[in-house]
Amino acid sequence: xxxxxxxxxxxxxxxxxxxxxxxxxxxxxxxxxxxxxxxxxxxxxxxxxxxxxxxxxxxxxxxxxxxxxxxxxxxxxxxxxxxxxxxxxxxxxxxxxxxxxxxxxxxxxxxxxxxxxxxxxxxxxxxxxxxxx
Amino acid sequence: xxxxxxxxxxxxxxxxxxxxxxxxxxxxxxxxxxxxxxxxxxxxxxxxxxxxxxxxxxxxxxxxxxxxxxxxxxxxxxxxxxxxxxxxxxxxxxxxxxxxxxxxxxxxxxxxxxxxxxxxxxxxxxxxxxxxxxxxxxxxxxxxxxxxxxxxxxxxxxxxxxxxxxxxxxxxxxxxxxxxxxxxxxxxxxxxxxxxxxxxxxxxxxxxxxxxxxxxxxxxxxxxxxxxxxxxxxxxxxxxxxxxxxxxxxxxxxxxxxxxxxxxxxxxxxxxxxxxxxxxxxxxxxxxxxxxxxxxxxxxxxxxxxxxxxxxxxxxxxxxxxxxxxxxxxxxxxxxxxxxxxxxxxxxxxxxxxxxxxxxxxxxxxxxxxxxxxxxxxxxxxxxxxxxxxxxxxxxxxxxxxxxxxxxxxxxxxxxxxxxxxxxxxxxxxxxxxxxxxxxxxxxxxxxxxxxxxxxxxxxxxxxxxxxxxxxxxxxxxxxxxxxxxxxxxxxxxxxxxxxxxxxxxxxxxxxxxxxxxxxxxxxxxxxxxxxxxxxxxxxxxxxxxxxxxxxxxxxxxxxxxxxxxxxxxxxxxxxxxxxxxxxxxxxxxxxxxxxxxxxxxxxxxxxxxxxxxxxxxxxxxxxxxxxxxxxxxxxxxxxxxxxxxxxxxxxxxxxxxxxxxxxxxxxxxxxxx
Numbered sequence: 022x023x024x025x026x027x028x029x030x031x032x033x034x035x036x037x038x039x040x041x042x043x044x045x046x047x048x049x050x051x052x053x054x055x056x057x058x059x060x061x062x063x064x065x066x067x068x069x070x071x072x073x074x075x076x077x078x079x080x081x082x083x084x085x086x087x088x089x090x091x092x093x094x095x096x097x098x099x100x101x102x103x104x105x106x107x108x109x110x111x112x113x114x115x116x117x118x119x120x121x122x123x124x125x126x127x128x129x130x131x132x133x134x135x136x137x138x139x140x141x142x143x144x145x146x147x148x149x150x151x152x153x154x
Numbered sequence: 155x156x157x158x159x160x161x162x163x164x165x166x167x168x169x170x171x172x173x174x175x176x177x178x179x180x181x182x183x184x185x186x187x188x189x190x191x192x193x194x195x196x197x198x199x200x201x202x203x204x205x206x207x208x209x210x211x212x213x214x215x216x217x218x219x220x221x222x223x224x225x226x227x228x229x230x231x232x233x234x235x236x237x238x239x240x241x242x243x244x245x246x247x248x249x250x251x252x253x254x255x256x257x258x259x260x261x262x263x264x265x266x267x268x269x270x271x272x273x274x275x276x277x278x279x280x281x282x283x284x285x286x287x288x289x290x291x292x293x294x295x296x297x298x299x300x301x302x303x304x305x306x307x308x309x310x311x312x313x314x315x316x317x318x319x320x321x322x323x324x325x326x327x328x329x330x331x332x333x334x335x336x337x338x339x340x341x342x343x344x345x346x347x348x349x350x351x352x353x354x355x356x357x358x359x360x361x362x363x364x365x366x367x368x369x370x371x372x373x374x375x376x377x378x379x380x381x382x383x384x385x386x387x388x389x390x391x392x393x394x395x396x397x398x399x400x401x402x403x404x405x406x407x408x409x410x411x412x413x414x415x416x417x418x419x420x421x422x423x424x425x426x427x428x429x430x431x432x433x434x435x436x437x438x439x440x441x442x443x444x445x446x447x448x449x450x451x452x453x454x455x456x457x458x459x460x461x462x463x464x465x466x467x468x469x470x471x472x473x474x475x476x477x478x479x480x481x482x483x484x485x486x487x488x489x490x491x492x493x494x495x496x497x498x499x500x501x502x503x504x505x506x507x508x509x510x511x512x513x514x515x516x517x518x519x520x521x522x523x524x525x526x527x528x529x530x531x532x533x534x535x536x537x538x539x540x541x542x543x544x545x546x547x548x549x550x551x552x553x554x555x556x557x558x559x560x561x562x563x564x565x566x567x568x569x570x571x572x573x574x575x576x577x578x579x580x581x582x583x584x585x586x587x588x589x590x591x592x593x594x595x596x597x598x599x600x601x602x603x604x605x606x607x608x609x610x611x612x613x614x615x616x617x618x619x620x621x622x623x624x625x626x627x628x629x630x631x632x633x634x635x636x637x638x639x640x641x642x643x644x645x646x647x648x649x650x651x652x653x654x655x656x657x658x659x660x661x662x663x664x665x666x667x668x669x670x671x672x673x674x675x676x677x678x679x680x681x682x683x684x685x686x687x688x689x690x691x692x693x694x695x696x697x698x699x700x701x702x703x704x705x706x707x708x709x710x711x712x713x714x715x716x717x718x719x720x721x722x723x724x725x726x727x728x729x730x731x732x733x734x735x736x737x738x739x740x741x742x743x744x745x746x747x748x749x750x751x752x753x754x755x756x757x758x759x760x761x762x763x764x765x766x767x768x769x770x771x772x773x774x775x776x777x778x779x780x781x782x783x784x785x786x787x788x789x790x791x792x793x794x795x796x797x798x799x800x801x802x803x804x805x806x807x808x809x810x811x812x813x814x815x816x817x818x819x820x821x822x823x824x825x826x827x828x
Contacts, residue, residue, distance in 0.1 A: 049620055049623040054623075084608075111607070
């Protein structure tokens, strides 16, 4: 919680999930913690959005119909964006976990505790701060 | 005295009398001419005496005398004659003689009189009816002739004899003969007489008719033999020959062959009598029994037909008495050993070992028996002759005597063991199929575990996030109560969502009896879709739902139909796993189709996957056939049996441009149809 208030500018978090309820809950939770959250039902819509470049951290579902969370991460890395990623999934298996860690992302199986997410988020924002510094 | 003699005598007397009167009259005329006092002389006195005597004879002779002039006027009638007709002589004299005849006979009378007048002095005889004054009929035999009178005029003398009695007797006889002839005709029975010694035969009219012989022909043995059927001739000759020799009555049947080839059956019965000369004579009747024989033949045929039916049926027949105890068990060779033995004297519930197990069934049955009403298809357990348990089905109807008193029941038993066993096997098979459907359903759920877990994890993740947000909103200074409340509301919604998933999964996993209820296919499709949603997402399959609210309701088991749909959708998803060159799209379409003129529901699941080959098409519904490495091969086979249990059909069609369409046709809910 401290992270959000520590910054003079609130961090912009983009949430991508094809489940509207999960999207709404994530946004609610992030807002209650003082973050600015945007939600997108698919990776494609996020890639075409105005928030793409303002985003401090991407929280995305792994399994989505067309473009998966990994696809999105690869696409953004391909474009040179180093935006930190938090990957969440309802199908947690070892392969996905390993792949996520290799890609340098935080990995959370659904359902996850809020503290775990905040921890991931704070780490990501810190790392971003370092990277941008 | 014979009628003819009377007539003759009467006629002669009349002539004499007439002659006498005429002579007397002419003499008087002569005297008048001479102017002599009319004093009778000695001759004249004799003559007068004679005339007086003859007048007596004329008046009282029991013969009716009429004297009629050529115009038909009665000139004279004797007292007897007038009295016979109920008149006095004075009433008739001067009247037309026709007045005592029937209107319709008068022409005949005129002709007779005319004939007499043409043939003077010749006698003519006829018989005719006259009407008495009281209207009754008098039959007479008339003898008449015309005579030339002294004055040259003609007069017709008629002497009549009363033959009414004879006529009545004749009529009665004729009537009696007519009755007999009619009776013979009606009963097809002719009579005959046969003098054995002379061979003389007499036949009644009906006998002629039976033998189809001209009535003018004299019946004779050779003709009869010719008519008798060649195969029966010898027997007829033997029977009649022996009867003639031994003076015995006889009674036999034989056949006649008519000129047109038709065969008649006759029965001849004769009584032997001895005539005055001591010879044998037979009097008998011959009856045409063709119709009776034909009826008998039909009856035999019918009896044989029912016997054939009965003997080819695996049934046995029983009869019970007023106390419902078995009085008779009849069976034929084919069922020997099938019907229980030693049951005579027992009631049905004594025989059946299930009478204690199913008291209600037997109570009802006994009530029906006591009410003397027919019963049908009572099935009970029994034992055959060898003691093996069998199932028996029986039906029976009560029978009564002429007074309507109950005598017992008659009926048929059938061994239905095989049918019952088949029913039991079918029931067992149905159960096994339901078990298998359940197993495959659970297996499918196993395959769906990851999807299901995901479906539950999604709302759980939302619940946690929203609950946490709620705490955070409350922790603000001042607390953001509205946001906190909204968060809690979302928690509830998410919790319900998770609960829904669990319910659907449990419904599929539950082992329930098949429950056929009216269903809206749209709901069934949507619920099934929800369970495979994640599979679709995971395999990057997009779906197209083409539903309609205007579809006929169907009658079915929700869970089983969902199982079918999930199975078909999973197959479609799997078939598109390796597809990269085209969109992975699964289309579920519900529409209506007409089959045999009736509205049906058509449900299709179309994929754009690998499709199937002709060989696969042949075998894809066969149990344990699979193209999947890890598949059991029961899916489509179970699907087909489920659909067929719903009165529908499941078939697979290849798509143009790849992929397969699985098609389900289901009949509409019956109540909606009517």
